[in-house]
Amino acid sequence: MTYHILDAAGLRDWLVQQPELSERLGGKADDWSIREVSDGNLNTVFLVTGPTGALCCKQALPHVRVAPNWPMPLERALYESRYMQTMAPAVPGLMPEFLAYDADLFLIVMECLTAHEVLRSALIADRALPGFSAVIGTYVARTVQATGWVNQPFETGARLLEQFSGNTALTRITVDLILTDPYRVCDRNPEPEAGLREDVKALQNDQTLHLAVGRLQERFLTARQALLHGDLHTGSIMLDGSDVRVIDGEFATMGPVGFDCGLYLGNLALHLCAVPHKAAFLRDEMLAFWQNFSTELRSSLSKEGGDQWALSGPATRQDLIETFLNGILRDTAGFCGLEMVRRTVGFAQVADYGVCSTEKDRLLARQKALQIGRTLVVQGASLRSFADILSLMGL
Amino acid sequence: MTYHILDAAGLRDWLVQQPELSERLGGKADDWSIREVSDGNLNTVFLVTGPTGALCCKQALPHVRVAPNWPMPLERALYESRYMQTMAPAVPGLMPEFLAYDADLFLIVMECLTAHEVLRSALIADRALPGFSAVIGTYVARTVQATGWVNQPFETGARLLEQFSGNTALTRITVDLILTDPYRVCDRNPEPEAGLREDVKALQNDQTLHLAVGRLQERFLTARQALLHGDLHTGSIMLDGSDVRVIDGEFATMGPVGFDCGLYLGNLALHLCAVPHKAAFLRDEMLAFWQNFSTELRSSLSKEGGDQWALSGPATRQDLIETFLNGILRDTAGFCGLEMVRRTVGFAQVADYGVCSTEKDRLLARQKALQIGRTLVVQGASLRSFADILSLMGL
Numbered sequence: 001m002t003y004h005i006l007d008a009a010g011l012r013d014w015l016v017q018q019p020e021l022s023e024r025l026g027g028k029a030d031d032w033s034i035r036e037v038s039d040g041n042l043n044t045v046f047l048v049t050g051p052t053g054a055l056c057c058k059q060a061l062p063h064v065r066v067a068p069n070w071p072m073p074l075e076r077a078l079y080e081s082r083y084m085q086t087m088a089p090a091v092p093g094l095m096p097e098f099l100a101y102d103a104d105l106f107l108i109v110m111e112c113l114t115a116h117e118v119l120r121s122a123l124i125a126d127r128a129l130p131g132f133s134a135v136i137g138t139y140v141a142r143t144v145q146a147t148g149w150v151n152q153p154f155e156t157g158a159r160l161l162e163q164f165s166g167n168t169a170l171t172r173i174t175v176d177l178i179l180t181d182p183y184r185v186c187d188r189n190p191e192p193e194a195g196l197r198e199d200v201k202a203l204q205n206d207q208t209l210h211l212a213v214g215r216l217q218e219r220f221l222t223a224r225q226a227l228l229h230g231d232l233h234t235g236s237i238m239l240d241g242s243d244v245r246v247i248d249g250e251f252a253t254m255g256p257v258g259f260d261c262g263l264y265l266g267n268l269a270l271h272l273c274a275v276p277h278k279a280a281f282l283r284d285e286m287l288a289f290w291q292n293f294s295t296e297l298r299s300s301l302s303k304e305g306g307d308q309w310a311l312s313g314p315a316t317r318q319d320l321i322e323t324f325l326n327g328i329l330r331d332t333a334g335f336c337g338l339e340m341v342r343r344t345v346g347f348a349q350v351a352d353y354g355v356c357s358t359e360k361d362r363l364l365a366r367q368k369a370l371q372i373g374r375t376l377v378v379q380g381a382s383l384r385s386f387a388d389i390l391s392l393m394g395l
Numbered sequence: 396m397t398y399h400i401l402d403a404a405g406l407r408d409w410l411v412q413q414p415e416l417s418e419r420l421g422g423k424a425d426d427w428s429i430r431e432v433s434d435g436n437l438n439t440v441f442l443v444t445g446p447t448g449a450l451c452c453k454q455a456l457p458h459v460r461v462a463p464n465w466p467m468p469l470e471r472a473l474y475e476s477r478y479m480q481t482m483a484p485a486v487p488g489l490m491p492e493f494l495a496y497d498a499d500l501f502l503i504v505m506e507c508l509t510a511h512e513v514l515r516s517a518l519i520a521d522r523a524l525p526g527f528s529a530v531i532g533t534y535v536a537r538t539v540q541a542t543g544w545v546n547q548p549f550e551t552g553a554r555l556l557e558q559f560s561g562n563t564a565l566t567r568i569t570v571d572l573i574l575t576d577p578y579r580v581c582d583r584n585p586e587p588e589a590g591l592r593e594d595v596k597a598l599q600n601d602q603t604l605h606l607a608v609g610r611l612q613e614r615f616l617t618a619r620q621a622l623l624h625g626d627l628h629t630g631s632i633m634l635d636g637s638d639v640r641v642i643d644g645e646f647a648t649m650g651p652v653g654f655d656c657g658l659y660l661g662n663l664a665l666h667l668c669a670v671p672h673k674a675a676f677l678r679d680e681m682l683a684f685w686q687n688f689s690t691e692l693r694s695s696l697s698k699e700g701g702d703q704w705a706l707s708g709p710a711t712r713q714d715l716i717e718t719f720l721n722g723i724l725r726d727t728a729g730f731c732g733l734e735m736v737r738r739t740v741g742f743a744q745v746a747d748y749g750v751c752s753t754e755k756d757r758l759l760a761r762q763k764a765l766q767i768g769r770t771l772v773v774q775g776a777s778l779r780s781f782a783d784i785l786s787l788m789g790l
Contacts, residue, residue: 063591154563156564157616159560159563172549175702217703307612311575323610
């Protein structure tokens with residue numbers, strides 16, 4: 001079947017041809033209800049419900065969904081399906097179950113999370129139960145264990161480099177929107193609100209900041225430590241009570257572990273800027289993230305198995321692990337700062353600022369995010385503990 | 396044509412089918428003289444001479460040539476052909492001209508360097524004219540310019556990661572023979588001469604050394620800065636007077652630039668240990684290498700064009716360049732040390748020690764190489780100038 005954009009009827013016809021998926025839905029094709037719930041920037045998403053089960057079907061569009069003039073290669077669906085299949089054994093219960101991929105239609109079928117809500121929405125509505133960040137810390141640690149060089153023969157990482165380095169269309173978005181555009185004059189940047197114009201101009205003329213951004217560009221492009229999710233913000237996480245799932249791995253690429261950590265924490269910090277009275281709650285979440293992440297990672301890295309650090313005895317290994325974690329901490333601070341800046345002034349901003357009750361509050365929240373973001377980017381490389389990051393956030 | 400090991404007659408039949416290659420040789424097939432000159436560890440090599448031209452034909456064998464029980468995937472010829480085609484535009488006149496690749500026979504055809512001699516042999520015979528290292532410095536700088544992230548859009552590096560990360564069979568040799576085996580008990584390690592047994596045992600029990608080797612393993616596997624030659628020793632370089640060519644790119648992989656620099660310098664340093672009275676000559680060569688390498692690289696990195704450092708003005712860029720070069724210097728020292736150790740006690744040792752006139756001199760030369768190698772590995776990460784490297788070599 002050649003590629004075409006599916007509507008509900010087309011999807012129904014396709015599902016009929018898939019015995020395992022049809023069986024999971026149960027009943028006959030006419031019994032299935034199909035609802036489009038497209039919400040992100042890039043794809044169409046359908047939820048299909050049958051008498052005995054439900055499916056989530058995600059199809060790549062040949063352009064940005066919200067900007068039809070911006071073409072976007074379909075192959076991103078291939079990389080998302082590879083990401084899900086690569087990570088599934090490592091993070092059971094922490095992402096939707098992967099069910100099928102159609103290479104012609106660039107269509108992924110996965111478990112339907114009907115009871116779940118996007119974390120960002122839950123945070124904005126003040127409905128997120130404490131504890132979700134601990135799960136995300138575990139998630140990131142386990143992805144590093146499964147795809148990094150310490151716990152696997154080097155051939156694993158080499159194969160992942162081979163399989164994911166072609167994901168350039170989406171990595172180009174990261175390179176432009178996160179690592180470059182917010183710091184230069186660029187058509188993609190939206191016109192800032194009047195009160196923020198001077199701040200935006202300052203970002204474009206700040207040599208100290210540009211130097212630090214340059215170092216983070218270098219880290220992102222050269223430090224191929226593990227397979228990243230690549231877009232781990234609060235909109236890429238769904239939860240239902242304490243059941244937490246990571247979705248949307250289409251930005252997957254080998255890169256520095258601190259990139260995933262930094263994007264996640266950056267989105268919590270953005271929420272903090274918009275809703276400062278939740279400081280204690282968000283501080284606990286950030287701490288729990290880092291606590292779980294570093295504890296799980298220390299534990300897995302202390303096991304032998306990979307080519308990296310193959311010679312080390314227990315004492316040597318401890319030393320190598322702490323140096324590695326310190327490097328991740330510094331990268332985390334830097335990428336956290338970049339995420340805060342770009343989500344405040346760049347192409348894809350966050351809904352969290354909508355919580356601010358007045359225009360003035362919103363402006364202050366954005367300025368706060370830019371100030372914290374800049375500080376994290378500039379000072380990130382000299383930080384020594386997670387408490388330093390919290391302190392720069394005023395926590 | 397399915398793969399089979401070519402003999403001279405088989406090669407002649409194949410060449411007859413290749414109009415461009417036949418034309419280059421001139422005359423008829425019966426006029427061509429074909430001579431096998433296999434010399435390295437892994438392949439058969441034929442030189443074909445006709446009335447108007449000559450060719451070098453290199454075919455991969457399914458096993459290590461000198462160890463038929465050690466299987467070796469044929470695909471390495473594909474990676475060498477990719478390396479030659481990738482680098483050819485960047486280093487005109489510095490490698491043999493690439494002429495053809497047969498994907499079924501895993502056969503590369505290139506310019507024949509009949510007048511040239513392998514640098515290692517020229518050094519051993521004391522025939523190498525000064526100046527070859529300056530050319531190698533230029534060579535490495537230009538490969539970094541062509542394949543790194545600073546002078547190219549990031550998609551270039553991503554494509555190279557995709558194209559070369561599958562070269563795991565030969566990278567496995569690097570990981571084992573250079574980065575691991577010399578520091579552990581391993582069947583591949585040859586039995587050391589009696590006088591060296593204690594030194595070998597010391598390498599296997601040196602926790603400080605193992606820690607530093609662990610950091611270099613991490614650098615080799617994660618720091619994907621540019622496309623490496625991957626085996627840039629004095630046996631991979633041929634010269635005819637001042638005409639210097641780099642050959643044998645089958646170990647090509649994206650990695651830390653200091654790996655190529657370190658292997659090259661390490662082989663000069665090994666020669667120094669075997670022939671200490673050539674210290675002044677070798678010191679000048681090493682200096683010329685680094686001088687040309689760093690000058691050319693500074694110049695190319697100061698030009699805009701790539702995604703890495705895209706924001707930087709001249710001052711910022713200068714700062715980024717110096718940090719990058721300092722990192723390369725530290726990696727260079729470490730990998731230089733690893734090369735000196737592994738070529739002295741590991742599976743593939745160097746012929747340079749054959750110059751020593753007595754057994755005692757040879758033992759002293761080897762011990763000297765191990766001592767310098769260890770020091771470079773352990774202290775490499777704290778060096779600040781190329782003079783520091785020379786000083787650790789006693790130069």
